[in-house]
Amino acid sequence: MGLNGHVRNEGSNVEILLDGDADGFLTRLKAALPSLARIDHVERSNVEPSNKGFVILASGEGLRSSGLPPDTAICAECLREMGSKADRRFEYPFTTCTACGERFSVVYDLPYDRARTAMSDFKMCQACESEYGTQADRRFHHQTIACPECGPKYTLYDAKGTEMPGGASGFAELLDSGAFCVLKGWGGSHLCSAMGVATKFRKWYMREAKPFAIMARNLEAAKDLFEVTPAEEEELKSPQRPIVLLTKRQDTPVMDAISPGLDSVGVMLPYSGIHHIIFQHLRSEALIMTSANPAGAPMYLDEKDMFGLGAEYYLLHDRKIANRCDDSVLKMYGSSRFFIRRSRGIVPRSINVGMEGVVLGVGPGENVTSCVSKDGSITPSQYIGDTENYDVLEYHGSAIQQLVRLRGIERFEAVAVDMHPRYPTRRVGEEIAAEHGAKLVEVQHHWAHALSLMAEEGLPSIVALSLDGTGYGDDGMSWGGEVIACTTRDYRRAGHLEYIPLPGGDEAVKDPARILFAIEERCDLESTRFHAKDAEVLRKLIPNSIKTSSAGRVFDALSFYLGACSKWTYDGEPAMRLEPMLSKGKPVYEFDVEVEGGVVKTLPLFKRLFEMAPRSASERCNAASSFVEAMVRGLVTIANEAADKDGSDTIGLTGGVSYSLPLARMFEAEAIKAGKRPVFHHELPNGDGGISAGQCIAALGALGR
DSSP states (O other), X not given: OOOOEEEXXXXXXXXXXXXXXXXXXXXXXXXXXXXXXXXXXXXXXXXXXXXXXXXXXXXXXXXXXXXXXXXXXXXXHHHHHHHOTTSTTTTOTXXXXXXXXXXXXXXXXXXXXXXXXXXXXXXXXXXXXXHHHOTTSTTTTXXXXXXXXXXXOEEEEETTSOEESOHHHHHHHHHHTTOOEEEEOSSSEEEEEEGGXXXXXXXXXXXXXXXXXXXXXSHHHHHHHEEOXXXXXXXXXXXXXXXXXXXXXXXXXXHHHHSTTOSEEEEEOOOSHHHHHHHHHOOOSEEXXXXXXXXXXXXXXXXXXXXXXXXXXXXXXXXXXXXXXXXXXXXXXXXXXXXXXXXXXXXTOOEEOOOOOOEEEOOOSSSBOOEEEETTEEEEOOOOBOTTSHHHHHHHHHHHHHHHHHTTOOOXXXXXXXXXXXXXXXXXXXXHHHHHTOEEXXXXXXXXXXXXXXXXXXXXXXXXXXXXXXXXOTTSSEEEEEEEEEOSSOEEEEEEEOOEEOTTTHHHHSOHHHHHHHHHHHTTOOOSSOOHHHHHHXXXXXXXXXXXXXXXXXXXXXXXHTTSOSSOOXXXXXXXXXXXXXXXXXXXXXXXXXXXXXXXXXXXXXXXXXXXXXXXXXXXXXXXXXXXXXXXXXXXXXXXXXXXXXXXXXXXXESGGGGOHHHHHHHHHHHHHTTOEEEOOSSSOSSGGGHHHHHHHHHHHHTTO
């Protein structure tokens, strides 16, 4: 446009100085934005130009008002280069440009310059320097620019760490042969193998039943194996490339070995250069691709640790991982995205909440994320894991420090923690609050769930069904089947599911038969699973056992009784195995739901179920659907009354149990029937991964914001 001035990266804002035609420039800039770029807002002021011509100035520290871009899948143009034998980047796995590639996983600090990334160890060759400095080149000032001459490299190793010939093509051949392998990627590593050896792989990995994810060669391969809706297709193809839960086309032995007892599998498409190169040499149409870490531990970053995984072969690169970042996982409910894990491709994207204040939410105890708030937006961290593991707790602390750096935070005004007195994250929050002289805010678990949903929708208040497995309640009991009416300042428990005992506490969570025993006892029925001495021991435990209103525990007992899950092997398994039954069933049986004093009576529902004693597969599916539909109806009845009292026309659904799509459909139908607008998650996780964001909102409310 013939304008004079400069442009400068100021951290997470960009300063542009021009000597004229600002309106015309902004119009053209917005029309020419690269695919990954987004303008949140523009501030204008009048100053005198300082130079002739237009130059790029050295980066400054800036405001750090938002995060840097997330990692995104390699673009079509880079793939074209990698596929051309005449191109100098032919089959080079670190081929990226300004429109694609790794960002968050390689950045140590802002501003986003090469010196602050894991690429600082690799000096650009003359050809890359030329591209970097040429304005017309699409790698102009691309910070992770690299090529085979100067960039990171992959090396193939055997189980002893000895280098092997073959590289990526040899690795593909090993995978086709059924070998168990480790592949180092952008934000961590994957354990991978051919789908045909899934049973053997499961036994070797010592993962009894927890589902594996797979990576399909392309969309066509995914459609051959799974049902794919248009909304699911869009997510699979998106630059974020999450794992999307898809319905199996066929329930074959191989598919059952991938996800035992479930009707869905987590599927992703290749997103990095190395994935595309491997599939180029691979005969298989899909691979098992699961995070490379021991159970409960974070993904390994160091090669020495990776060799301890006991795989047969390793394809590893020599670039450091600045930030761990697991694959994002989601399932679609219509056009709503239910994030199970919000991580690679999404983090560190911020969410505007319009509440000023610098606060921290440290998360709950399991499926943890942390979250910071500054300048009217919240920034959730990547998925961290279960903080009972010391290494995960260390990872939790480093992830908080990274958010502090990326957002330019010097001091927190408030730190929010879960009410549970024994969560390790609580101790972390208390220490940070003391260090910063910040206000410590206790946030009830299900209030945090509701607040995260409220923040997404931009609502001043909400009435929500907050349904999950466990949350420490105001009365010291284990909550989880709650109707919460709240604002940012406070909440009330409008209603809940009937309390049932948990014989042995946490042991009952891992043994649903105990929960069923307690329910049968309360219904004055003989146990169908425990007899004689075992029954007597449990009977004596019941009077002093903690009680729960958890929807998750109701699902556990229902799943066990109906034969969907006879043994707990991983978190959420009974409810996940119940979902296929709910999907197949119809609420054809009459289950009258009793609601007394804001309590949905679940014991009468179980009595009705026991009287039916469904035997055939269709009877069990219909009974499950009828039971859950009645339970949801009771909860929505309470929520509707609470919403009317508050003058609200919406009812929300949140919590880990809300990942059940049949339950979500029942909730939506009942809410509409009651004349209310149903509200669902779309940006923050339904489950405990969204708690830290809700904690941030509560902390801001406690500061009077």
